[in-house]
Amino acid sequence: MSRPSSLTPSPDVEVPGPHPSAPPPGTELGEHYDGCFGCGEELENGLRLRTRVGEGVSVDTEFVVGPGHQGAPGLAHGGLLSCAFDEALGALGYLLHQPAVTARLETDFKRPVPVGSTLFIHAWCTGVEGRKIYAKAVGRLNAPDGPVAVEAASLFVAVGFEHFMSNGRPEDVRRAMQNPDVVKAARAFEVNP
Template identity: 85%
Template sequence: MSRPTSLTPPPDVKAPDPHPSAPPPGTELGEHYDGCFGCGEEQENGLRLRTRVGEGVSVDTEFVVGPGHQGAPGLAHGGLLTCAFDEALGMLGFLLHTPAVTARLETDFRRPVPVGSTLYIHAWCAGVDGRKIYAKAVGRLDALDGPVAVEASALFLSVGFEHFVEHGRPEEVRRAMENPDVLKAARAFEVNP
């Protein structure tokens, strides 16, 4: 039997239900900020991930690997794959209606991810214990039931929206707060922007 790590929820912690006003399954979450490298449209070689709400507290994210995402010739860069998982896992906070930041993320690479392929990432919340949000994800190549290419476990910490205001660059925070989608998300988190 393996020892629990900081990525393993305590034995008595159960997977949560989505917040009562979380969007229903099938809803596309869209970008949380247009300048985000993971989901924003403004980054030239950004990942431009698209995420839909799944059942319970889960999301399904698609990452189309382009030439600007390669590390070794013709293969996705491992750091960018980790970034894609961080983005997908981070979207779970929208379903819990809590802003959260990555505390720890462990990625296991099972097989290469070629340029031109699509990585289908399914991420889910394994449990919440106070401010700690435990999450897991699996990424499959070119089909929802394709071979597993990457797996991840993560620990996120719930933070107040003021965390981003206090630590972010003021001009970027101002620009984000001018975005109606960001304001909508802030209101969903019951925060007064």
């Protein structure tokens, strides 16, 4: 998969291991916020992705494509597939103990993803340079070793939690901070808790 230079770390970049406090492989990460379109349970046609920690700095995410996720009749909407990849790639920040936001995401669609299928997404970190977090992902149809349907490469930029507090809609930030799991996750990222 060839990528523009903005999605490729320099050849000598370090590929980090997971943070010492990262959950062990096999752990389900759960939703980071119930109102999240990617992993939350609150939105009727949300993606409701399920993500498990993989080896090193990697995750395995499952996306069950439902009728509310259609673009063309009977097929997943390409933008929603990109959203699923954004969510899976973004989960790598949990393993690095670094909140981050998407700076760039490029997806390559290799084959259609039908409604009723499950897309198995494997995402991994390819390097960290300063605040830049580089990652790739591959999505396979109906099995972890099924045919490749979508590939992606991304660049995330590390931010502090103040980014979300300062830029998020205040009522949503307040609601999220009332959830003890969200507060616990935010504290896990603090340098000096």
